[in-house]
Every structure is written in C-alpha cells, then in structure tokens.
Amino acid sequence: MEKDTVNSNQASKQINRHLYSRRNLWSGILFGLGLIAFFDEVVFHQLLHWHHFYDLSTTSVGLISDGLFHxxxxxxxxxxLFLFADLRRRNALWVTRWWGGVFLGAGVFQLYDGIIQHKVMRIHQIRYVENVIVYDIIWNLFAVALIIVGVILTFKTRRKETVGGTVSNDPS
Structure with a gap:
C-alpha cells in the first residue's frame, strides 16, 4: 500500500511538472535575469564604479538610472521567486528546467546588455578604457556560455514523443 502511494505521488509530480513546464522555465528566466542584473549593478556600478546604467548625462542622472535598474x-x-514558491506548493517544481531558465535569463540579459546597450544604443560601456574590446569580448563570451548551459539544461527537460504517440518524461 505504501509503495502505491509513493508511485502515485511520483506520477502526480511528473504530471504537474509538465503542466507547469513553462512556469518552471519562466520562473528561472526571471530569477536569472534579476540575479545577473543585480550582480552587474552591485559589482560594476557600485563597487568598481566602471559605469552607470545611463552614462549620457550627468552623474546624478546616472545614479538615478542605477537606482531604477536596481x-x-x-x-x-x-x-x-514567487513563481518558484508557487511551483513548490503545487508539487510541480522541475529543478533542472528551472536552472535552465536561470542560465538562459542571465545569459540573454548579459548578451542584450553587451550588444544592444553597449554597442547599439551606447548608453554605457563596460569600462571606459582604451582597449574596451577586450572587456566586450569577455562580457559577450560569458553571456554565450550562460546561454549554452541554459539551452542544454532546457533541452534535457523537453517532452519526448515515442513511437505510438505516448509521451515519455525526463525524470530530472
């Protein structure tokens, strides 16, 4: 009887994971985006003073932009994290998929920042030095690495159609 309950709980968890598959991914994406943005703001804006979120105006405007970014x-x-807590409450947390979202969110934000904000919009640079290209390459390669890890983790959690039309689920 106890084994049937365990099997039933596992089956229920597998069903919930797939019902809330997108929510697991979006929870991770939001968390990853917020985490990398927070890290960027604290380390590069506040501690190292390399730039502000918006450097095309006065220092006061730059500080206000940093506050809004923060x-x-x-x-x-x-x-x-609210989505994460809801997934746990529903017994639908899919940790591998969530981590895939975290890496995707962090990597996409980092790449957006490095290409769009730094080079296209030019609202700030990583650092105001003569050889900024070195910083740009490292910044964007790190972003691509985060995205690759996120894609791999997310790909591992996709639904797999088998012969006969049934769906098999990755247990991780």
Missing amino acids: AFSWFATIAG
Whole structure:
C-alpha cells in the first residue's frame, strides 16, 4: 500500500511538472535575469564604479538610472521567486528546467546588455578604457556560455514523443 502511494505521488509530480513546464522555465528566466542584473549593478556600478546604467548625462542622472535598474532587478528576482514558491506548493517544481531558465535569463540579459546597450544604443560601456574590446569580448563570451548551459539544461527537460504517440518524461 505504501509503495502505491509513493508511485502515485511520483506520477502526480511528473504530471504537474509538465503542466507547469513553462512556469518552471519562466520562473528561472526571471530569477536569472534579476540575479545577473543585480550582480552587474552591485559589482560594476557600485563597487568598481566602471559605469552607470545611463552614462549620457550627468552623474546624478546616472545614479538615478542605477537606482531604477536596481529596482528592476529586484522586481524580476522576486517575481521569479514567487513563481518558484508557487511551483513548490503545487508539487510541480522541475529543478533542472528551472536552472535552465536561470542560465538562459542571465545569459540573454548579459548578451542584450553587451550588444544592444553597449554597442547599439551606447548608453554605457563596460569600462571606459582604451582597449574596451577586450572587456566586450569577455562580457559577450560569458553571456554565450550562460546561454549554452541554459539551452542544454532546457533541452534535457523537453517532452519526448515515442513511437505510438505516448509521451515519455525526463525524470530530472
């Protein structure tokens, strides 16, 4: 009887994981985006003083932009954690898929920042030095590495159609 309950709980968990598959991914994406934005803001803006979120105006405007950026990162992080808590409550947390989302969110934000904000919009550079290209390459390669890890983890959690039309689920 006890073994049937365990098997039933496992089956229920597998079903819930797939019902909430997108929510697992989005929870991770929001958390990863917020986490990397928070890290960027604290390390590069506050501790190292390399740049502000918006460097095309006065220092005061730059500090205000940093504050808004910081608030955005916290809202994304908290939203991701609220979704995470809801997934746990529903017994639908799919940790591998969630981590895939974390890496995807962090990597996509990092790449967006490195290409769009740094080079296209030019609202700030990573660092104002003569050989900024070295910083750009490292910044963007790190972003691509995060995205690759996220894609691999997410790919591992996809649904697999088998012969006969049934769906098999990855247990991780």
